[in-house]
Amino acid sequence: MTGRRLQEPLGTRLDRARRIGFEFNGRPLSGFAGDTLASALLANGVQLVGRSFKLHRPRGIFSCGVEEPTGLVDVGAGAQRTPNTRATLVEIHEGLIASSVNCWPSVGFDLAALNNGFSALLPAGFYYKTFKWPGWRVFEPSIRRLAGLGRASGERDPDRYEELSAAAEVAVIGAGIAGLSAAVAAAEAGAATVLLTSSAAPGGSLGWRAGPDRQRVADLAARAAALGVKLLTRTMAFGIYDHNLLCAAESLPAGTQAASAGRLRERLWKIRARAVIAATGAFERPMLFPDNDRPGVMLAAAADKYAQAYGVACGGRVVIAANSDSGYAVAASLRAAGIDVAALIDRRPPSDIAASQPGLRIITGAAISRVFGRRSVRGCTIVAADGQGIRPERIDCDLILSAGGHAPAVHLHTQAGGRLRWVDDCAMFVPEGHTPGLASAGACAGVFAMEDAAGHATELGRALARGQAAPAAPVGGAGRSLAAAYMPNVRGKQFVDLQNDVAVSDVGLAAQENFRSVEHLKRYTTTGMGTDQGKTSNVNALVLMGEFTGRHPGQVGTTRFRPPFAPTSVGLLVGRRVGELYRPLKRLSAEDWHAARGALFENFGNWRRPAAYPLAGESLDAAAQREAAAVRRTAGLLDGSPLGKLEIFGPDAAEFLDLMYVGTLSNMRIGQARYGLLLNEHGVVMDDGIVARLGAQRFWVNTTSAGIERSSAAFEEWLQCEFTSLKVLVTPVTSRWGNLTVAGPEAWNWLAAAGFDPALAPQRMAHMTMQECELDGVELRVLRASFSGELGYEINLPDAASHALIERLWALAPRFGAVPYGIEALEILRTEKGYIHVGTDTDGTTLPGDIGFGRAIERKAANFVGRRSLLTPAARDPGRLQLVALLPTDRRTRLPVGAQIAARPPPTLTEGHVTSSYHSPELGMPVALGMLARGSQRLGERVRVHHLGSRIEAEVVKAPFVDPAGERLK
Amino acid sequence: MMHIPCPWCGARDENEFVCGGTSHLQRPALDVSDEVWGAYLFFRDNPKGVHLERWRHVHGCGQWFNAARNTLTHEILSVYRMTDPVPQ
The missing domain is CATH 3.10.20.440 (2Fe-2S iron-sulphur cluster binding domain, sarcosine oxidase, alpha subunit, N-terminal domain)
Structure with missing residues (x-):
């Protein structure tokens, strides 16, 4: 060629x-x-x-x-x-x-x-059969290397992708004569219309064919533009989703912009359309013959388009293999273009269509049995299709064209839920009617006669614009075609799916092994599973399946066509949601201050927070130890702004909180605060926090930093869906209020020096109370509470004021030997105190009784969320995992988090696991928390902790490790 | 992606909503049997056809509402308030 x-x-x-x-x-x-x-x-x-x-x-x-x-x-x-x-x-x-x-x-x-x-x-399914011993995983890496297609760059994509949403009354996909006619009619009927074409210009096949019809589609396109039809070129509609959401990929070719890195490469269109008209045309079905995959064998209509649109003769001497009328049209077109057509080989018996081609050598009842040439075609051998009547003959040629009839592009129709029917005389699947949201026009509806297509599309556009029923499609005009496409009893591979190397013999093997469903056929042979999704192979594969299993193609049916219609880049779907926008981080308003103190930031949930403030040359661990020790000795400052905050208002606020929390909150005095556990209806601990009463009908709720979204969602759901008679408002105020926590024996002295109201002094303000006060005109809500076990003040203040207060306190820090401390030190401090961290010590099975809150429930009257689940036999099982404090027997070896507790080394039934573990600066030894079966009954017992083959002896001890009497909180 | 008619905001894309599953569940009292409680927690109809379910316009007005949706066609037949009775 x-x-x-x-x-x-x-x-x-x-x-x-x-x-x-x-x-x-x-x-x-x-x-x-x-x-x-x-x-x-x-x-x-x-x-x-x-x-x-x-x-x-x-x-x-x-x-x-x-x-x-x-x-x-x-x-x-x-x-x-x-x-x-x-x-x-x-x-x-x-x-x-x-x-x-x-x-x-x-x-x-x-x-x-x-x-x-x-x-x-290497037949179909070879790897299922061949690589069973010792296991597929042994062979997979080398097979994966050999198989496959292109290579990704492996680098970060420097180009940009964007996403646009649009609405339309009528969206038309495809801008051939059918699509153009439909769009013009819809716009004429007054509908806001969009017209999408994957080509660079509208017109379809009439648009690129040199001839009189070019002007006709050009006029239609001009008419559409004048009517205000929005035309999107180079835009491939790849999927239609629920409620007529049409998704399309617009590519912006490098040629139209500077090809530099960072250019806008693709645009995702999401078009919500009241009605969608598919006018996506048809594909050509290839013929099957031995070595039909050689370079130089191609689809007949493709060669025609290369000649017409691109002025390329794909070969000098052409043989056309056909089982349909369309091969004759291509022969005429190529000959008119000056290309030598050596012969047209028609599998079908003689008919009068041959008369339309004077001077063309037509061999009917024949097929190709052999192709000469490996990297290019040098000729082929022609034999009788039924083995009789024709002497085998070699014909020299450099291009073999395949004209096996048409396959309407019904993809969008089936994506929209439409059914298909098989039309025997032209051997194709066409849409069975229309779907509620989408109608088909032109070749994709099986309407191949040009005037019929234009007329039907016009009616369709008008009807859908007016909200009327879609008229039925006048299927026809494709000529006659044979379903059968392959050559039996010849040597050589006849490829059905060229991309995945699936041959007729593979389909035969699948049938022989009793894979009868077309979905199984597809998966077993991988036909239609390449990047082309079988656009040239699906119909042949299922026709063959029908032949091998004695069924009609309509009985075999097609596989489901799923989006995307054509490969889409990941960048297109991701759009701008990359890098910092992939998962936007929440930042502290005083971030610069923390950074200036040398904070090592890490992501905790969605927050970027200081893990610790390492000094020069200090490790994260060493910094956390130093900070935790300083809080116990002097004082520390923690930016607790991410702490979840809700305000609950209303005459029924107290009753509502009793229904939401394990603890009773309605009998709190104003100013009082209590710890609360939030459960789901399964009784599982979802979150914890502190609830303070600000007024008779006003409460302040602290959730965990990570739990605020799920807690406030739970509040709203229960309030709106179940406790609907309660008059309560839930207002999330996390970002409105900053939070600075000052903890340590010097905490009050530090605050007093900074000018805080003397009413907050520990002698006057009890542990677990909240006061509303002011500091230089800034409103404060100060909670005396402690997650560290030391005297602690959680100062809530307008977030914008928190940076100034940090500076004010920091100026006085040297006087008290105070330090800023991060999350790592906080975790050490709370573990020393035996305080749980929901989600670290608890999991999706933890009930309040498992973490020491069994008795709080017995005393309460309200049918709070999750309560009934705590009464089930499983919830009352004494063998449940319960929170325990653990110390290594040697007082030196840190127990790894996640390590299993079991009498024997694994694999064995385990008795529990380690959930939190730190070196305690206060005790000078490692301490840990864990969940252990019957843990509350096993104080003093020795247990074995297993970690990656090693065994550590540990003791179940009494919590907390530090200040068991709570003297420091008084 | 469905286009869901929020009773307060109008039709919006599905990704502004969360589905809360079957609606009109009756929360049993504390003294029911374990079987009744288990059925309330875990057992749901999975109809092919109309399903009454609750949705929250979480990235919008934040309100919960009920919807009658055909699970086969995704057609939303009606939306109504949480406190409205079961539609006929």
Whole structure:
């Protein structure tokens, strides 16, 4: 096959005045503006484009569009390299770099092509059968290396992607004559209409064919524009989702912008449309014959389009293999373009259609039994299709075209829930009626006659614009076609799925092994599972399945067509949600202050918080030890602003809180605060916190920093859905209030020096109380509470004022030997006190009784959330895991978090696990918390802790480790 | 992605909402049997057809409401308040 350019007017897409240079596999080549990479390669005589997925067979360009199974290339270089791009869709631009996929060292000499020699050993499902011993995982890495397609860059994508939402009354997909007619009619009827085409310009096949109909579609396009139809070009509708959400990928080719890094590459359109009209055309169904995958075998309509639109003759001497009328039209078109058609081989018996082609050699009742040439086609052998009546004959040619009839692009119709029916005389699946949201027009509806398509689409556009029922499609005009496409009893592989190397014999094997469902066939043979999703192979595969199992294609049915219709990049779907926008972090308003103190920031939940403030040369662990020790000795300052905060108002607020929390809160005096556990209806601990009463109908609720979203969601759900008669308002105020926690024996002295109200002094303000007060006109809500076990003040204040207060306190810190402390020190302090951290010490099975809150429940009257679940036999099982304090027997070895507690080394039934573990600066030894079966009954017992093969002896001891009498909180 | 008619804000994309599952569950009293409590916690109908369920417009007005949705077609037949009776 030696490609060459044809004279104008052929090449309607080209601007021959603009020559464009590009590179393929390191070779400099050139084409014209308007060329695709595929058309430019064909024009340059490049036939061998890539190697196949499994067998590494040489492959070329097979189609002229989105259905391309074999012409896959990696485009771009460095971080912008895009793998597995279809050469048929890539528009060339100056400086384009492309390379073949799945070959090493080169596409011409590919070592793994040895696979092809062993292809008899690699049938469908070979890996299920062959690699059973010692296990698939042993073989998988090397098989994965051999199989596959392009390579991703492995670097961060520097380009940009964006997402746009739009609404339309009528959305039309496809801008051929049907789509244009529908859009014009809808707009004329007054509907806000969008028209999407994956091409660079509207017009469809009439638009690129040199001839009188070009003007007709150009006029329609002009009419649509005048009516205000919004036209989106280079925009591929890839999915239709619930309630008519149409998603489409607009590609912005490098040629239209600077090809520099950071350009906008693709745009995701999300169009909510009242009605959708699919006018997506049809694909061509290939013929099956031995070696039908050779470079130089391609779809007939593709060769026609290359000639008409791109002015490329894909070969000099052509043989057309057909079982449909469409092959005759292609023959006529190619001959008119000056291309030599050596013969048309029609599998069907003689008919009068032959008379339309004077001078063309037509051999009916015949098929190809052999293709000569490996990396290009040199000829083929013709035999009788039924084995009789025709003497085998070799015909020299350099291009074999495949015309197996049409396959309407029914993808969107089936995505929308539509059914299909098989039409026998033209051997195709067409939509069975319309779906409520989407109607089909033109070839994708099975309407191939041009005037019928235009007329029906016009009626459809008008009806849907007016909210009327969609008129039925006048299916027809495709000519006659045979379902049967393969040649029995000949040597050589007849490929059904060119991309995944699935041959007729593989489908036969699947049938023989009793895979009868088309869904099983697909998964077992992998047919239709490539990046092309079987656009050229699905119909042949299920027709074959029908032949092998004695069923009609309509009985075999099709697999479900799922979105996306064509491969979409991950970047398109992700859009701008990358980097810092992937999961936006919440930041402390005093972040700069912490940074200036040398804070080591880590992410805790969605918050970026200081883990510790290491001094020069100090490790994180050492810093946390130093900070925790300072809090016990003098005082420390923690930025607790992320602490969850809710205000609860209303006449029924107290009653509501009794229903939400394990503890009783309604009998608190104003100013009093209590610890509360929040459960779900299964009785499982969801969160904990402190509730303070600010007034008769006003409460302040602290949740954990990580638990605020789930806690406030639970409050709203119970309030709105179950306790609907209660008059209560729940207001999340986390970001409104900053929180600075000052803890340690010097805490009050420090605050007093800073000018805090003497009413807050520990002698006057009891532990677990809250006071509203002011400091220099700034409102404060000060809670005396402690998560460290030391005298502690949680100072809540308007968030904007927190930075100033930190500065004010910090100026006095040297006087008291005070330090800032981070989350790591806080965890040490609370573990020393035996305080739980919900989600660390508890999990999705922990009930309040398991962590020492059994008695609080017995005393309470309200049917609070989760209470009934605590009465079940499972909840009262004495063998449950219970919170315990653990010390290593040697007082030296830290117990690893997650280590299992068991009498024997694993694998064995375990008795529990370690949940929190730190070195205690106060005790000078490691301390830990854990959950242990019957833990509360096992004080003083020795247990064995197992960790990665090692065993550590530990003792169950009494908590807390520090200040058991709570003297420091008085 | 469904387009859900919030009774307060109008139709919005599904990703502004969370689904809270079957609606009109009767929360039993404390003194019911374990079987009754277990059925309330765990056992749900999974109809092919109309399902009454509750949704929250969490990235919007924050309000819970009921919806009658066809689980087969995703058609939302009606939306109504949490305190409204079961529609006929």
